Amino acid sequence: MREVELLIIGSGPAGLCAAISAASSGAKVLILERSFRPGGQLVKQTHMFFGSESQYASHRGVDIAGILLKKLEEYGDRIELMLNCTAVGFYEDNVVTVLKDETKYFKIKAKSIICATGAYEKSLAFPNNDLPGIYGAGAVQTLMNVYGVRPGDRVLMVGAGNIGVIVSYQLLQAGIEVVAVLDAAPRIGAYLVHASKLARMGVPILSSHSVKEAIGTDCLEAAVVCEVDEKFRPIPGTETRYDVDVMCISVGLSPLNELLAMRGVEMKYVGQLSGQVPLRTENCETSIPGIFVAGDASGIEEASSAMAEGYLAGLCAAAKLGYVPADFEERRQEYRKQLEGLRSGPVGDRIRAGMKLSQL
Amino acid sequence: MFEKTGIATREMVMSKFPPVERINKGPVAVVECYQKIPCNPCQTACPVGAICIGDDINNIPRRDEEKCGGCGVCVAKCPGLAIMIVDGSKSADTVQFRIPYEFLPLPEAGETVVGLDRAGQPVCKARVLKVMNPPSFDRTPVVTLEVDRKYLYEFRNFRREAE
Ligand SMILES: Cc1cc2nc3c(=O)[nH]c(=O)nc-3n(C[C@H](O)[C@H](O)[C@H](O)COP(=O)(O)OP(=O)(O)OC[C@H]3O[C@@H](n4cnc5c(N)ncnc54)[C@H](O)[C@@H]3O)c2cc1C
Ligand code: SF4
Ligand code: SF4
Numbered sequence: 001m002r003e004v005e006l007l008i009i010g011s012g013p014a015g016l017c018a019a020i021s022a023a024s025s026g027a028k029v030l031i032l033e034r035s036f037r038p039g040g041q042l043v044k045q046t047h048m049f050f051g052s053e054s055q056y057a058s059h060r061g062v063d064i065a066g067i068l069l070k071k072l073e074e075y076g077d078r079i080e081l082m083l084n085c086t087a088v089g090f091y092e093d094n095v096v097t098v099l100k101d102e103t104k105y106f107k108i109k110a111k112s113i114i115c116a117t118g119a120y121e122k123s124l125a126f127p128n129n130d131l132p133g134i135y136g137a138g139a140v141q142t143l144m145n146v147y148g149v150r151p152g153d154r155v156l157m158v159g160a161g162n163i164g165v166i167v168s169y170q171l172l173q174a175g176i177e178v179v180a181v182l183d184a185a186p187r188i189g190a191y192l193v194h195a196s197k198l199a200r201m202g203v204p205i206l207s208s209h210s211v212k213e214a215i216g217t218d219c220l221e222a223a224v225v226c227e228v229d230e231k232f233r234p235i236p237g238t239e240t241r242y243d244v245d246v247m248c249i250s251v252g253l254s255p256l257n258e259l260l261a262m263r264g265v266e267m268k269y270v271g272q273l274s275g276q277v278p279l280r281t282e283n284c285e286t287s288i289p290g291i292f293v294a295g296d297a298s299g300i301e302e303a304s305s306a307m308a309e310g311y312l313a314g315l316c317a318a319a320k321l322g323y324v325p326a327d328f329e330e331r332r333q334e335y336r337k338q339l340e341g342l343r344s345g346p347v348g349d350r351i352r353a354g355m356k357l358s359q360l
Numbered sequence: 361m362f363e364k365t366g367i368a369t370r371e372m373v374m375s376k377f378p379p380v381e382r383i384n385k386g387p388v389a390v391v392e393c394y395q396k397i398p399c400n401p402c403q404t405a406c407p408v409g410a411i412c413i414g415d416d417i418n419n420i421p422r423r424d425e426e427k428c429g430g431c432g433v434c435v436a437k438c439p440g441l442a443i444m445i446v447d448g449s450k451s452a453d454t455v456q457f458r459i460p461y462e463f464l465p466l467p468e469a470g471e472t473v474v475g476l477d478r479a480g481q482p483v484c485k486a487r488v489l490k491v492m493n494p495p496s497f498d499r500t501p502v503v504t505l506e507v508d509r510k511y512l513y514e515f516r517n518f519r520r521e522a523e
Contacts, residue, residue: 202480
């Protein structure tokens with residue numbers, strides 16, 4: 001069985017930054033990534049990101065992945081990246097079982113582990129929601145931006161959070177018609193600058209609306225939409241039919257962290273962080289010493305905060321292994337300050353509340 | 361209304377415009393950013409310090425119309441595509457707009473396009489004067505258009521005529 005110092009599961013912005021941070025302190029790192037390419041969500045993001053300079057704001061997500069991978073190369077002798085490798089089990093003795101290329105199965109034992117597995121998409125229940133043509137927003141983005149495939153011709157977007165609004169904009173850029181973006185909430189969840197970008201392209205954003213049903217025999221042919229009241233109950237007589245061949249569901253993400261639960265880390269449901277999350281210290285360490293969490297796996301936020309958390313978790317995990325850089329405390333405070341800044345505004349209210357509830 | 365549709369009201373829009381006298385003096389940035397979000401590339405990008413967000417990255421940017429020379433560096437840097445340049449110094453009947461435009465195919469100088477408002481509805485005709493897309497804009501082209509002055513507070517986007 002292979003033994004490593006620090007194992008990082010997931011190579012999204014959180015995992016990559018954790019690796020860079022730990023390796024720069026001197027730790028030897030192995031990263032497992034289930035996909036054929038590193039970068040997590042970043043590789044699908046063709047729009048410019050928010051945040052500040054230290055999180056590469058105004059760079060496009062896909063280019064941020066490139067920047068981080070270049071930094072990773074600087075520590076090539078200390079960081080190994082294994083692609084097509086899914087961590088499928090996590091046991092008491094810190095053994096992680098791995099499935100490679102869906103055929104080879106092996107074990108890795110690690111002194112310290114950072115779980116940076118990201119998130120999964122929530123789905124929505126309505127009649128016929130299993131018709132071909134009804135996708136999650138992630139699938140639409142992957143088809144379009146990773147493989148260059150048109151998901152369809154006319155799209156109804158369900159969900160006006162950042163993801164729904166951004167994916168709608170990217171659909172327009174790909175020359176695909178977006179008939180409307182709807183959301184059951186009375187207000188747009190996305191940053192309003194993103195929403196305005198879409199509005200001035202003539203795409204209506206319908207707040208307080210939901211899907212009543214999908215219509216089609218072999219695949220999606222139309223969607224029936226209706227208004228909902230403040231308790232999200234459909235208002236009779238408000239039905240509208242849209243003839244569409246794609247419905248894109250973008251109703252939020254949940255943290256993906258079953259591996260930590262399997263290991264026995266203390267978990268808690270925190271609505272503000274969008275699901276079940278591990279309790280952790282301010283250094284991103286879970287209830288089991290030496291096991292850390294960073295990024296969306298610890299609560300749904302943004303790539304900017306995932307990067308800062310990754311740097312923090314990597315720094316602290318390496319320090320626990322004995323690699324304490326001279327500027328440890330300075331760097332720790334710097335990452336914490338970045339996180340505080342990103343979470344300080346009104347859109348960070350929810351996150352701050354969630355953080356309080358999930359502190360060890 | 362704005363929070364339901366993403367379409368800013370006339371009052372909100374006007375609050376972000378400098379006085380017409382300033383617009384008539386020469387190019388100036390209009391920063392349509394109304395919500396506290398953790399973002400500040402506009403401040404970082406401005407070479408003369410005309411956009412201020414301050415220590416709290418969530419603050420709403422403030423543009424100093426006296427300091428701003430309308431250079432346009434911030435236009436392609438804003439991830440929200442919330443900034444445009446207006447210039448009323450060129451003619452008494454028209455205003456020039458410089459707006460970010462991330463769609464292909466790009467228009468060409470001399471072309472007449474359909475001017476759209478903040479709801480994407482056609483409001484006027486607009487003439488394309490220039491299309492800038494240098495590497496430093498990082499794939500956010502900026503298009504200069506000439507529009508009838510009447511539409512100063514309406515015009516915000518454009519659509520190419522179907523070929
Ligand atoms: C449409 C869209 C637009 C966005 N726009 C912005 C934006 O403008 N600004 C911003 O800051 N953020 C934005 N985000 C959010 C940002 O992309 C995420 O918050 C960020 O990617 C989270 O980083 P992460 O590293 O935690 O997770 P991810 O990026 O999801 O990476 C997790 C990685 O772990 C891998 N993995 C999962 N499970 C396993 C396993 N068992 N074994 C091995 N590997 C595994 C996955 O394959 C993936 O590569 C956007 C997201 C979307 C979807
Ligand atoms: S136009 Fe130029 S001077 Fe004016 S705010 Fe933008 S970057 Fe600064
Ligand atoms: S860069 Fe754009 S979206 Fe960000 S704060 Fe400045 S104006 Fe607002």
